[in-house]
Amino acid sequence: MKKTTMTAVVKDTAAPGIVIKQVPIPKPKKDEVLVKVRYASVCGTDIGIYDWIPWAASHIKPPQIVGHEMVGEIIEINTKEKTNLQPGDLVSSETHIFCQNCYQCSIKNYHICENMKLFGIGRDGAFAEYATIPIRTTWKNDPRISVEAMSVQEPLGNAVNVVTKADVKDKKILIMGLGPTGLCAGMVAKAYGAAEVVGVNRREYRRDLAMKLGFDRAVAKIDEKEYGTFDAVLEMSGNRIGIEIALDAARIAGKIIAFGIPKENISFDWGKYMINKELSIDSVFGRMIWDTWKDTTELLISGNVDLTKIITHRFKLSEFEEAMKVMKSGECGKILLEP
Numbered sequence: 622m623k624k625t626t627m628t629a630v631v632k633d634t635a636a637p638g639i640v641i642k643q644v645p646i647p648k649p650k651k652d653e654v655l656v657k658v659r660y661a662s663v664c665g666t667d668i669g670i671y672d673w674i675p676w677a678a679s680h681i682k683p684p685q686i687v688g689h690e691m692v693g694e695i696i697e698i699n700t701k702e703k704t705n706l707q708p709g710d711l712v713s714s715e716t717h718i719f720c721q722n723c724y725q726c727s728i729k730n731y732h733i734c735e736n737m738k739l740f741g742i743g744r745d746g747a748f749a750e751y752a753t754i755p756i757r758t759t760w761k762n763d764p765r766i767s768v769e770a771m772s773v774q775e776p777l778g779n780a781v782n783v784v785t786k787a788d789v790k791d792k793k794i795l796i797m798g799l800g801p802t803g804l805c806a807g808m809v810a811k812a813y814g815a816a817e818v819v820g821v822n823r824r825e826y827r828r829d830l831a832m833k834l835g836f837d838r839a840v841a842k843i844d845e846k847e848y849g850t851f852d853a854v855l856e857m858s859g860n861r862i863g864i865e866i867a868l869d870a871a872r873i874a875g876k877i878i879a880f881g882i883p884k885e886n887i888s889f890d891w892g893k894y895m896i897n898k899e900l901s902i903d904s905v906f907g908r909m910i911w912d913t914w915k916d917t918t919e920l921l922i923s924g925n926v927d928l929t930k931i932i933t934h935r936f937k938l939s940e941f942e943e944a945m946k947v948m949k950s951g952e953c954g955k956i957l958l959e960p
């Protein structure tokens with residue numbers, strides 16, 4: 622008998638928590654593919670969804686399958702259009718599902734589409750045995766990349782976009798916050814020729830991991846007397862104190878790239894930092910589609926970035942609660958889930 626249901630991690634009600642249950646295997650709609658998920662990885666965003674923070678409550682309509690970082694094998698393609706995709710291809714999903722019709726899409730800023738939907742947030746995602754993905758946001762992976770690394774390209778892509786905007790070659794770089802994207806940013810900055818990369822995180826586990834990944838230094842606190850100022854600061858923490866430190870640690874006319882999303886409103890001395898100090902602040906929300914994915918592929922194929930080093934834990938999909946515990950402890954790099 623043909624299998625008609627699958628295991629999935631479902632946000633079932635508008636409240637904290639998650640359920641693991643059997644749901645029908647989805648059918649690909651017009652211009653979508655159906656994939657058999659090989660690996661999915663847990664993102665910081667998934668903690669917010671689990672805890673049902675206000676941001677999650679305003680973006681998710683339960684019941685919905687969560688999870689957006691993934692790799693899977695194409696089982697079925699439902700389209701009449703020409704496509705380079707074939708059954709058997711190993712693909713990942715771009716999280717930002719763009720509309721193709723708005724002004725931002727018309728100037729190829731697909732990642733900040735005005736009508737954007739997020740995979741695993743505004744529609745069913747990948748913490749399941751099967752998932753459907755619109756063809757326009759399906760990325761065909763280069764088979765030279767390890768299958769596990771394929772599942773972690775979405776956060777690596779964020780890091781690639783941040784580091785590209787910071788223009789790091791021969792520069793002294795500070796990274797505030799060593800979550801997986803901050804850790805990836807350090808690897809990418811080194812690969813792109815940064816002179817020095819220093820990471821800041823209060824957790825020893827994360828600092829140790831940063832050193833294993835090739836950071837020059839990883840410290841709990843940054844002191845200007847000891848470290849001087851930095852050409853660019855990558856603000857990956859989204860933490861108020863992290864942001865305050867970033868403003869001071871950037872040199873005069875230095876650069877800050879904002880990536881971490883704060884949970885509170887941030888205020889700072891505009892005159893001191895933006896005028897007198899001539900700081901420039903740039904920001905990143907996701908990956909350039911598909912330029913960042915191409916750069917990410919190059920980094921992985923060249924071996925200049927080894928994503929498998931950042932994968933510290935693996936769980937079965939059915940052990941999602943365990944994975945979430947480890948995720949919340951902060952004593953981890955990237956966590957892979959296997960259906």
Ligand SMILES: [Zn+2]
Binds near residue numbers: 689775776
């Ligand atoms: Zn993510």
Ligand SMILES: [Zn+2]
Binds near residue numbers: 723726
């Ligand atoms: Zn659009």
